[in-house]
Each structure stands twice: as structure tokens, then as C-alpha cells.
Amino acid sequence: MKKTKLAVWKFSSCDGCQLSLLDLEDELLEIAETVDISYFLEASSRLKRGPYDISIIEGSISTPHDIERITAIREKSKFLLAVGSCAVFGGVQALRNYTLPGEYQQVVYEHPEYLSSLDASSPVSAHVKTDLELRGCPPNKRQILEVLTACLNAKKPDLPSGSVCLECKRKGIVCVMVSKGIPCLGPVTHAGCGALCPAHDRGCYGCFGPKETPNTASLSAWISGKLGMSREDVLQSFRHINCYALEFCLESIKHEPKDSSERPEPD
């Protein structure tokens, strides 16, 4: 039987998602034996031409060239899996979507005139159809393995829905928000990480993005009213890694300073 051809592609990103894949140390050999890793620059310089059975996409679409590449990759991939906050929601670099075009570039680069980038950083799904998306910054390597396994065995992948709280409770972690007053985005954040942050005694910062029907307004009212979080901090909580995810974006806008002159300059 012909091996399944797998390709891994990088767009605007930090490489963390690819590292999650490489971090599957115990399974990596078996993966390499089972599938034909046809394109994975971070792992091997042996490159094969498409078409590919599975393409894993890391990173957001942030340059005109990115749009050309993702369109071409979509055409030669049967199954397109977007992984990580950048590919799924536009990533932390989508913070620039909240500024005037070129505002960050002026601050960061000495010669912004050499850059060719889009005004907004956007998710893969804004440009081509994705077949499945795995959230997280970084994504959970177990979930990536689960999707690969499911593809190879024609099985429905087991990916939890609902809030991080459900995973938190099943792990028996005592809620950090209720027992310590630490603000936590777990109740509005999509499950999948296994409640990593509460397990280490800190609040979830929402890296898996909004869960199904997230009630961000109610949580904001609680963390500001009861837990005393400042308006600016509530804004920052939602305008963070998944700042361009619809529900988090809308919530963050609600906490913008009322008077536009109060708006902080990007530093």
C-alpha cells in the first residue's frame, strides 16, 4: 500500500507548533515509518513534490506571498489541517490589526520600506478551506497525533469540546479562580490543553481561543467586578494570543478606553 504523504508548512509563526510535532519523541519514529514525510523543512531537507495527502499548516497569513503559497498548497493537499493560534486565528501578530497600517512596522524595523506585508494578519481559513483546525499556542502534541492517527485509520478524531474547566475538574485541580481569586479564562476557552495553566497554579490565558458559545461578557464582569481586574487588564486578557478570534476581539473592544486620546501607543 502506498504510504500517506504528509507535508508540514510554515507561514508567519514562531515554529512552536512544528516543535510540538517534533516533541512527539516517543512516536516520531513510528510516524516516520508509517507515513511518508514528504515536506517538513524543520525536520528534513529531503523534499518531495505534491500532491500531498495531509498538509499541516503552521502560521498566519500575513504577506501577499503567503496568500499565493496557501492557495497553491490547498490545491495540492487532500486534507488541510491548520494548527496553532496563528493558523487558526491569526496569532499574536494580529495585534497589528488593531493599529493603523504600518504602525508597528515603524516602531520595530529600521527600514520598513523593504517589507511587503498585508495590513492584517489573518487565519488560514480566511483564504482557503481548512478541513480541521487544532487550537493552542502551542497546540497539544497529543491532539496532533490523534488527528494523524484518525486520518490513517479512517476514524473520527477524539477532540474534546467545551471549556478548559471540564478538563480542569476531571484532573481534580482545585479551581484557582474560586479558591485563590486568580482571574482565569478557562470558562470561555476551548478545551484541549488538559488545563495546563491551572495545573501549575495560574489562570488560563485563553491560548486555545474561544470555546463554543463563550460568555465573555459575564466572565469580564466577574473578573473586573469581583476580582478587581482593571479595565486595561481585561482588555489585554482578551486581546492577547487570540486577539483576532471573533468573540475575544469583540470582548476586547468593549474594554477600550472610552476617550480615544487615552489609547496607549504601541511600545
Next chain:
Amino acid sequence: MHFIIERENLDRLLAALQEHGRIIGPRITENTFGHRDIASSQDFPAGWTFEQDGGFFRLRQRRDPSLFAYTVGQDSWKKELYPPRSRLLSLQKTESSFSVTPEKSSSEKVVFFGVRPCDLAAIQIQDIILIQGPFADPEYSRRRENAMIVAIECTQPAATCFCASLGTGPGISSSSDYDLALTEVLDDGLHYFLVRAGTEQGRAVIAGLGLAEAPEQNIIRAENLVQEAASRMGRTMDQKGIKQLLYDNHEHPRWDQVARRCLTCGNCTQVCPTCFCHSVYDRVSLSGKEAERFRSWDSCFLLDHSYIHGGSVRVSSRSRYRQWITHKLASWIDQFKVSGCVGCGRCITWCPVGIDITEEIQAIRQSDERGCNA
């Protein structure tokens, strides 16, 4: 018959119980509270209590050495009897077919030490569903058989407790299903426990220790402490006609109000000691040669919970909150001849935004009585 055991002899009781199995009880570790292994009476949270309210839980120091002057924390015994996640079976591919290996059920003997009256009632409710019901769960039954229950009456109720109004606490009735029941008394420098046995196993433990029968005045003292606790309950829930109340108010505007606050996070269902919903899922190895089937706790606050062909039935938060409370307090009675709520208050404390089941019922009841339900 009541017996008496002094605080300084409590370790003798623990030693006797250790003969039966691993003791699990209330303990503070790493600044949090939960059910953990107990090696000696030093492990109990001496001099601690809890402050609880909607969405609020804090450990507080007391000025006495009491070991059990608090109520329930986040953990319930459901975690031991009906684990959050368990493997049901494994499958191996063979040459022409596959073989099935069912999961070996737990044979470990355990002692649940410090089971509160509400939790004792909750265990009995889960027994009705998971042992006596038409869908008996063999693993639950095994774990239940292997567990010895040492219950303890409550003398320091929390602000979130309402067992008194449901008749599930703060005392333990002799018809309850416990092996031993304790009451802690601190009096003028005296620190002792009253002990009762509910089973042969419990009686054997008492006999083995050679405990003295409790004098009448100590029994009365303990009963008074429990009665006082009943009058200091932080919350109440009026059970009168509750089933019909909820059935009659499916379209009450209160559901919209609570839905604006509810995060549909599902915490309430996870901490509730009687909720039993679960989902089943499969894991397959990369090679496809091995597979495993798991079960894990589920919640009616998930869209998936009501997913049928074509989509989810309960899409709005309103309908999901209504399902939770209507099942707990109304249709549960039709299904199992008992309420699904024991008044432990966990769903109030551990709701991240402090939604209060007693307050919701009260609001619906008040407007129902005024006859202005929609």
C-alpha cells in the same frame, strides 16, 4: 448505640480502619483542600475551616484544634466511585479478526473517612442509578462494595449549605448507609468523638477497639451541636411542589436572566456529587493494531451533550441551564423517585460566577406565586 473515643485515641481507630484498606479523607496539601490519603490523624486539617460563597472558597484558620469544623470542598466521593475518566476495554487486532480485553475492575479496598451527610445521601442516590437501576454499572458496584464509609456529622455549616431544608443533613439518620458515623465535640478543653456503627463491619471495628459506651450527656451535647448547625445553614431551598413548579415554568423569563450570567462551563455538573452523565470515546494506535475505549464525565452544558442527527437540541445557554436545574430538581424525581440535589452547595461555590441554584429556584417560585409566570 453511641460510643466515645477521645481525640488522642483517634489514631487507634485509623489503625483499625487501615486493616480494611487505604484511608482517603479530608486533607490540606499545597494550599488546597481535597480528598487525599490519610496516614495518621495528623493529616486532618486541624484548626482549619472554609469560608464559602458563590464563586468563592478560602481556607481560614480557627482558634481551636478541631479536625472537622468545615464542610465539603470541591472533591466529592464521585471521584473515587465513578472516576472522571476510566478505560472500559482494550482491543487488539489479530490475524483475521480482533480480541477484546475488558478492563480489570478495581479490587482495592478503601475507607472513605469523613463522608458528610449530604455526600452520604449523594452516594445513596448514585446507588439507585448505578446499582439498582436498569443500567447498572459493574465498576461502580465493585468500587462501592470495596469502600467502607466513615461518615461525620456537620457542626460548622458553610454559607452555601442547604442540606437542612432537604433533610439530607447536617445530622446522619440511622437509616443511612454508613459503616461508622462520627460526631466531633470540643468542650471545655475536652476533645472527643461520638461513634455509631451502621453495619456489622462497623460494629466489629468498635468492638475491636473496646470503646466505652457514651454517657447520656455527651450524646445530648453532640445532638445539640448538630441541631444548632441546622439552624445556621447559609441557604435554604423550599422543596414544596418543586417538580411541578419547574414543569410549569419552562418559559419563565428568569431563564434568560440566568443565561446572561451562565458561562456554560459545566463546572456545576462536574462538582455535583449526583450528576452521572458521561461520554464514551475511542483511541486507536497509529498502526491501527490496538484500540482502547474510555469513558469520561460529560455535562449537559456542552452542545455535544444534546447532539443528534442534524445538530444540537439545546443550543441556547438558557435551555442548557434550564436542563441542568430541571433535571436535578424535577425530572430526577420522575426518573429515580428522589431529588437529584442533596444541598451540598458545591455548584454554588465552584460556579466561576457564583450562580446560585437556591436563588434561581426562589426567583421562579416567587413570581410563580404572584401568578406572573410567562
